[in-house]
Amino acid sequence: MRASSIGYSIKQGIKNIRRNKMFSLASIGTIMACLFLFGVFYFVLANVQYMMKMAETSVGITVFFDEGIGEAKIKDIGTEIKTRKEISSMNYISAEEAWKKFQKEMYKDDKDLTEAFQGDNPLADSASYEIYLNDVSKQDNLVKFIEKIDGVRKVNSSEVTAKGLSSFNILVGYVSATIIIILISVAVFLISTTITMGISVRKDEIAIMKLIGATDFFIRAPFIVEGILIGFLGSLFPLVVLYFIYNKIIAYITVKYKFNVLSNFLTFLDVKDIFATLIPISILMGIGIGFFGSILTVRKHLRV
Amino acid sequence: MMNLNGEHDRETELPIIAFDKVSKTYSTGTKAITNLSLKINKGEFVFIVGSSGSGKSTLIKLLLKEIEPSEGNIFVNGKELTRLRRSQIPKHRRGIGVVFQDFRLLKDRNVFENVAFAQRVIQEPIRSIKRKVPSILAEVGLSEKMQVLPKQLSGGEQQRVALARALVNNPVILLADEPTGNLDPKNSWEIMNLLEEVNKKGTTVVIVTHNREIVDAMQKRVITMNKGVLISDETKGGYSYEG
Numbered sequence: 291m292r293a294s295s296i297g298y299s300i301k302q303g304i305k306n307i308r309r310n311k312m313f314s315l316a317s318i319g320t321i322m323a324c325l326f327l328f329g330v331f332y333f334v335l336a337n338v339q340y341m342m343k344m345a346e347t348s349v350g351i352t353v354f355f356d357e358g359i360g361e362a363k364i365k366d367i368g369t370e371i372k373t374r375k376e377i378s379s380m381n382y383i384s385a386e387e388a389w390k391k392f393q394k395e396m397y398k399d400d401k402d403l404t405e406a407f408q409g410d411n412p413l414a415d416s417a418s419y420e421i422y423l424n425d426v427s428k429q430d431n432l433v434k435f436i437e438k439i440d441g442v443r444k445v446n447s448s449e450v451t452a453k454g455l456s457s458f459n460i461l462v463g464y465v466s467a468t469i470i471i472i473l474i475s476v477a478v479f480l481i482s483t484t485i486t487m488g489i490s491v492r493k494d495e496i497a498i499m500k501l502i503g504a505t506d507f508f509i510r511a512p513f514i515v516e517g518i519l520i521g522f523l524g525s526l527f528p529l530v531v532l533y534f535i536y537n538k539i540i541a542y543i544t545v546k547y548k549f550n551v552l553s554n555f556l557t558f559l560d561v562k563d564i565f566a567t568l569i570p571i572s573i574l575m576g577i578g579i580g581f582f583g584s585i586l587t588v589r590k591h592l593r594v
Numbered sequence: 595m596m597n598l599n600g601e602h603d604r605e606t607e608l609p610i611i612a613f614d615k616v617s618k619t620y621s622t623g624t625k626a627i628t629n630l631s632l633k634i635n636k637g638e639f640v641f642i643v644g645s646s647g648s649g650k651s652t653l654i655k656l657l658l659k660e661i662e663p664s665e666g667n668i669f670v671n672g673k674e675l676t677r678l679r680r681s682q683i684p685k686h687r688r689g690i691g692v693v694f695q696d697f698r699l700l701k702d703r704n705v706f707e708n709v710a711f712a713q714r715v716i717q718e719p720i721r722s723i724k725r726k727v728p729s730i731l732a733e734v735g736l737s738e739k740m741q742v743l744p745k746q747l748s749g750g751e752q753q754r755v756a757l758a759r760a761l762v763n764n765p766v767i768l769l770a771d772e773p774t775g776n777l778d779p780k781n782s783w784e785i786m787n788l789l790e791e792v793n794k795k796g797t798t799v800v801i802v803t804h805n806r807e808i809v810d811a812m813q814k815r816v817i818t819m820n821k822g823v824l825i826s827d828e829t830k831g832g833y834s835y836e837g
Contacts (some may be wrong), residue, residue, distance in 0.1 A: 295717045498698055501658060502763070503688035504715040505681075 295508065303515025306488045313484040314520055320480050321524025321579055324473035325572050329532040331466030332568055333539075338459045340559050351429065352446040353419040353436055363441050368419060370439055376432055378424040388416040474579055481520055481583030485513050489591050496592065510588040514581065521580025525572045532568070536561050609633035609669070610767060610798050611657065616666035618652050618822075626652035627822040630666070634800060636766070639793045641809050642802045644819035650802045652822075654771055657800075658690060659683050671766055688716055691760030691768045691797075695775035697752045699744040705731065705755050706740040712759045730758045734788060750781025757788060761797075768792055770801045774808065782808060 307314045353371070355364055364382070372380060383391075421436075423429055429447055436445050489496065499509050540558045611634040618627040627649040634640055642650055655661045656668055659675050668675040671689055678686055699708050706727055713723045731737055734754040744752055753773060760768060770789065774782035786808055793799040803809060809816060818826040 294720050295714070298714055494698065495700055498700070498711070499715050501687060501692050502712045502715045502759075503684040503686075505684045508715060508717070 295511075299508075299511035299515050302512035303519055306492075306512060306516040307519060309491060310484060310488050313480075313487050314516075317477065317480045317484045317520045317583075318524040320473070320477045321521055321576055322527050324470065324477050324579070325525050325576060326528035326531065327473060328466070328470050328575065329528050329568060329572060331462065331470065332571070333532070333536065333564065334462050335459065335466065336564055336567070337558050338462065341557055342459065344557050350420050350422040351433060351436070353421065353442055354444040354446075355417060356441050356443045359441050364417065367439055367441055371419065371421065371436060374432055374435065376423050376425055376428040377421055379422045381420045383418050383420055385417045388418065474575075477524075477579050478583040478586070481517050481580055482587045484520065485517060485584045485587040486591065488513060488516060489587070506592065509592050513588050513592070514584045517580035517582075517584025517587075518577050519580070521576035521578065521583075522573065523576075524580075525576025529565075529569055529572055533561065533565060536564065608635075608672075610636040610638075610671055611800070612669040613653075613656075614667045614669070616656065616663045616668060618649075618656065618661065619664045625822055627656075627663075630822070630824055632817060632824060632827065634798060636798055637793070637796055639790070639799045639812075639814045640801070641812075641814055641816045642800065642819065643804070643809060643816060647821065648819040649822040650819060651771065653819075654692075654769055654802060657767075657769060658687060658692070688763055689766050691763070691765035693753070693756050693760050693768070693770040693773050695772035697744070697749075697756045697776075699752060699755055699759075701744055704741050704743055705736060705747070708744065708755055709758045709762050712762050716763055718763075726762055727758075730762045731755075733761075733791075734758045748781070749777050750784055753777060753781070753785050754788065757785065757792075761792060765797065767798045767800065770799070770803075772803055773801060774803065774805050779807070786812065 353367070355367065368380070368382065371377070421432075423432065433445050433447050436442055496509055544558075611632075613630045613632050616627055616630045617625070619625050630649075630653075642653065644650055652661070656663055656675075657670060659678060662676065670686065673686065675686070700711060703711065709727045709731060710723045713726065718726075728737065728740065731740055734757055736751065736754055736758065739747065739751065744755065747755065753776075757773075768789070773785055773789070777785065782805065789799050789801065790812075813830045815830070816826075816828050817824060
């Protein structure tokens, strides 16, 4: 296709939107609503996933052993645990290390308190494995597996957090997918109606084009451009609104749950990180909806 | 090919349009054309006459491949239309210029843009459009009215714009469906004279008309149809149909 023909198609596409203002605005509005909601769900999903990732690296499973168990047996237990695929890393913390860590965290620079214990280690039976998972949702299975190993006294895990985050994310995923699919269908339908209106307004022109020898592509291109433009315009506004409200929502949540038990897990993605992905996804979705809606219509109505 | 009398020899020359035992029955059961066979040679000037329902409009639609024949074969410019693929239809139509009784101009575009539209459709470069459109508008006598909208033109002028649009892509065939149907005698003759000029330059001209005066006066080949059947084909004929 020549550059002049591309220019012609774009010009006619813009003309179509202008001629058919009300329907075009309705289509743009629906795409806006669709992509705004998509943006909100994306915020939630991306942040929950981020929190889970943070939780996975900060919250692990701690495995303690039966009293008086030997180093060799502990090594055997370690080897058995390592066979599991869901483990991302595993550290052995000896009783001495556990005691030193405890001293450092609890007594800090208080030498008197430290010296009071002299050579005794009150955490003599606290050797442990610290295990970090690559998928929090698999924590439950892993804990059950480790508990059954001979020589394991206790397994500590943050069961509630892991399960809660994981199931919340799945729920948000399903709800958002359902709503977005419904909204996309409405948007595609509205774009299709808009394009059909445009075709009926220009039916004389299209009839002449066909008689003169215009190709299918040349006749269809302005309507596809129209769909793409509607989709593109519909994707811009929600991005601007979401950009300005994102930080405000985060600030609000952080203040509201400041002293809540959840506050430990409330770590949010930076606005730049989230928009680096959201901008291209939203624009592509908008253009995709417009393209799909218009191509369906022109294929149905415009044949040479 | 011309014979000794300066007329086209229909028997020996390879036709530019040929209908071979063509019939067309619409899905409603209406028989529009029955067993039609005719040949039109390159450079001929032909009138097709007949009353409403005689199959004239169906003939034009078949030539443009807007519809398919129910039976028989149609050849245009050496190609059998039933064998053309969908993607080849635009190229086929570019070889045929069409003029209608109701002009079919784009009301929101000026004279220049209406003619340029035909060139844009076949994706001619802008440079060529700027050169060709004024030249063809000069040929039909509309150089002074390039920036005027169709509604500001007389019927005759509008038909001349339509003619310029049909000719700008240099078609080998010009089809005119009742080109004088909406015009007064003076404008009708102006259009017919233009069509004769076009024909003299080598374009095959096929005119579907009811205009008895013009058909009788021009003494060209006349094909008469009635109820989808060819009833006469005269080399220098007149408007013989009385139905």
